[in-house]
Every structure is written in C-alpha cells, then in structure tokens.
Amino acid sequence: MVALTQGVSVWERHDFGELVYANGYVYQGNWEKGQFHGQGKLIVGSGAAYQGNWVNGSKHGDGVLTAGDTTFRGTWKSNVAEGKGWLLFKIGNFDEVRVECTISNGLVSGNITMLIAGTRVYEGKCSAGRLEGNLSLEKLNFKNSELNQKRHELREKLSKMVYSVPYLPNPDIILDPEQY
Amino acid sequence: MVQRKKSSNKKVYAEAPPGTDYKFVDEIPAHYYPSEELKSIMQMYFATFRPTDLDLTTKDYPILGPLELKSDGAIYLAQFYQGKPHGRGERFASDSYFVGNFNSGKMEPKGVYINYAEKKVYSGQFLDGKLFGIGEMVSANGIYYKGDFTSNKRVGQGFLKFSDISSYNGEFFNDKFHGKGEIIYRDGSSYTGSFRVGKA
Numbered sequence: 001m002v003a004l005t006q007g008v009s010v011w012e013r014h015d016f017g018e019l020v021y022a023n024g025y026v027y028q029g030n031w032e033k034g035q036f037h038g039q040g041k042l043i044v045g046s047g048a049a050y051q052g053n054w055v056n057g058s059k060h061g062d063g064v065l066t067a068g069d070t071t072f073r074g075t076w077k078s079n080v081a082e083g084k085g086w087l088l089f090k091i092g093n094f095d096e097v098r099v100e101c102t103i104s105n106g107l108v109s110g111n112i113t114m115l116i117a118g119t120r121v122y123e124g125k126c127s128a129g130r131l132e133g134n135l136s137l138e139k140l141n142f143k144n145s146e147l148n149q150k151r152h153e154l155r156e157k158l159s160k161m162v163y164s165v166p167y168l169p170n171p172d173i174i175l176d177p178e179q180y
Numbered sequence: 181m182v183q184r185k186k187s188s189n190k191k192v193y194a195e196a197p198p199g200t201d202y203k204f205v206d207e208i209p210a211h212y213y214p215s216e217e218l219k220s221i222m223q224m225y226f227a228t229f230r231p232t233d234l235d236l237t238t239k240d241y242p243i244l245g246p247l248e249l250k251s252d253g254a255i256y257l258a259q260f261y262q263g264k265p266h267g268r269g270e271r272f273a274s275d276s277y278f279v280g281n282f283n284s285g286k287m288e289p290k291g292v293y294i295n296y297a298e299k300k301v302y303s304g305q306f307l308d309g310k311l312f313g314i315g316e317m318v319s320a321n322g323i324y325y326k327g328d329f330t331s332n333k334r335v336g337q338g339f340l341k342f343s344d345i346s347s348y349n350g351e352f353f354n355d356k357f358h359g360k361g362e363i364i365y366r367d368g369s370s371y372t373g374s375f376r377v378g379k380a
C-alpha cells in the first residue's frame with residue numbers, strides 16, 4: 001500500500017462494492033475506510049475463496065475458506081484461522097470427510113474427530129497437523145489393498161492445510177486536493 | 181447596429197449606457213487575459229465552441245466595450261440590453277475569462293470559462309453566473325471531467341479521467357467521489373460500488 005501523507009484526500013471505498021484486482025482476484029462485500037470490513041467474499045485465483053467477516057482488511061470472526069475441494073469453516077483472528085472449526089473434503093469415493101478440530105497457527109491441533117460419510121474413523125489428538133493415533137478405516141468399504149494408501153492421503157491432507165490467502169495490494173487514487 | 185473595431189480595444193460608444201453600473205475603460209489589462217497554456221487547452225478541447233444568439237431578439241443588440249462593472253472590476257465586451265450584458269460576449273477579470281452568453285448581466289446559459297488560479301477550463305451550462313448544469317472541465321494537469329455541476333462544484337453524475345489510465349464514473353458530491361460509482365485504478369484493477377469522502 002502506498003504510504004499516505006497527511007492532508008491528502010483519499011477516495012474511500014465505503015459500504016458495498018466489488019473490487020476486481022489487476023491479477024484477477026475479486027472482492028465482493030462491505031468496505032469501510034477503503035478496506036474490507038464486515039461481510040465479504042474474496043476470490044483468489046481459481047477455486048480458492050474466503051467468505052466471511054473482515055475487520056480493517058483482515059479476516060476476523062466467522063468465515064469459510066475454500067481451496068479446491070477442501071473447505072474450512074471456522075473462526076479467524078488477524079487473518080489466521082484460530083480456534084474451533086470444521087474441515088470438509090473428499091477422499092476416494094467418499095464425498096464428505098468431516099473433521100471437527102481446533103486450529104492453532106493455521107494448523108490442525110488438539111483433539112479432533114474425523115467422520116467419513118457419518119462413520120467415526122478417528123477421535124484423538126493431532127499436533128500441528130500430525131495425527132498421533134491410528135485411523136480406523138476398517139468399517140468403510142475400502143479394499144484391503146487401498147487402506148494404507150487412504151490413511152496416507154488423509155494424513156497428508158491434514159498436514160498440508162493452509163488457512164490463509166495471499167497478501168493483496170490496496171489500490172487507491174491519492175491526489176492533492178489542489179490537483180484535480 | 182454599431183460595429184466594434186476588432187484590431188483595437190477602442191470603445192464604440194462615447195459613454196456608458198446611462199443609469200448603469202458600467203464605465204468605459206481604455207484597454208483591458210494584460211493580466212485579465214488567459215495565459216498561453218490555458219488558451220491552448222481551450223483551443224484543444226473546445227475549439228468548436230461559438231457563442232450563439234440568446235434568442236432572435238438579441239441578434240441585433242450592439243456589442244459594447246470594453247466596459248468595466250464598477251462593483252467587481254470585471255470588463256465586458258458584450259451585447260448590451262437595458263444597461264446590462266445580454267446576448268453574446270466576453271468577460272475579462274483578474275481571476276477568470278468567460279466567452280459565451282449573458283442574460284441580464286449574468287453568465288447564462290452557455291459558455292466557456294477559464295479559472296486562472298485553479299488552471300481549469302470549463303465548457304458547458306451556466307445559471308445565474310455560476311457553473312450549473314452539464315459541462316466539461318479540463319485541468320492543466322490533464323484531469324478531464326464531464327458531467328453535472330451545481331454552483332461551480334461537481335455534484336451529481338460525472339465521469340472523471342486522470343492523466344494516467346485511472347478514471348471514475350459515478351456520483352459526485354462537493355467535487356469528490358461520493359455515492360455509487362465505478363473506478364479504474366492505475367494498476368488496472370477496478371471497483372464498482374459505493375464511495376465516500378475520506379481523509380488520510
């Protein structure tokens with residue numbers, strides 16, 4: 001963001017509006033003092049988006065982050081996912097893998113519960129994205145030969161979650177009031 | 181009808197219209213004329229502008245001048261009717277130049293106006309001596325505006341184009357973006373929505 005000097009007038013985005021960035025990112029939602037503020041949706045590239053609450057340009061409060069086929073619903077604090085939330089993604093033929101978890105520093109931490117199509121496959125600890133116990137996938141209709149591979153996929157999925165979107169510039173027209 | 185000699189500023193009447201606030205002057209001071217820079221902007225953007233007759237009756241009114249309005253020092257070269265500029269004409273002042281129509285002494289309803297201090301050239305509608313209605317305005321620094329004016333200020337719908345690629349199309353209030361509009365920033369990003377006046 002361009003440094004603002006005192007006494008310079010700024011054309012502020014305010015209330016509702018849509019900003020299309022030069023790189024194709026889009027923000028639709030509420031604004032205050034030229035920044036994302038209130039409810040809004042930011043679409044970053046293809047398939048990645050955050051929809052939820054913003055405070056002074058940062059993700060803050062309840063929000064949903066979607067990246068590819070993965071969705072994280074939870075709470076955010078100063079742009080980082082923090083606290084209780086739900087992870088939803090697909091694996092194999094199963095459309096709905098649901099993980100009830102706690103996020104700390106953007107990674108899954110603490111006690112989590114993982115359900116695949118309503119069947120509980122894990123209940124236990126996870127530290128910084130690493131599951132500490134075993135996944136019980138036996139109740140599901142996976143082939144025996146697939147089991148280890150699916151376990152690996154699930155562990156990978158949890159460890160690779162990134163709950164942030166890239167930094168965005170804040171375009172503004174800044175003019176000396178004498179100039180226009 | 182009395183013709184004024186174009187080669188000089190010689191008055192065409194021996195005395196000012198009786199019972200008026202105007203007096204003849206020998207010549208228009210040099211600083212009452214627009215600078216070459218502003219004159220070239222006027223010629224570049226508004227070369228096609230010609231003051232037209234106010235109506236059929238004003239066509240034959242005499243062009244008088246240079247006549248100075250005693251109260252504010254502005255000098256007129258204009259058609260006069262009932263002791264006031266009325267019809268086509270020019271107005272020279274220390275801070276501005278106007279060519280266009282006069283109605284009972286006031287700039288109205290059309291003309292080109294040059295503001296010396298702000299280095300702006302305006303072409304469009306006037307009301308009671310003020311920029312009022314629809315007009316175009318060009319600043320010496322390359323900023324172009326087309327849209328609504330109210331009492332010399334940009335108020336209402338307008339389009340503002342900056343000297344780079346950035347532009348704004350939407351509502352104005354007190355010369356600033358305010359309300360709904362669309363903006364294109366210099367980096368190529370664009371915003372459609374609401375604005376309000378802010379201060380850094």
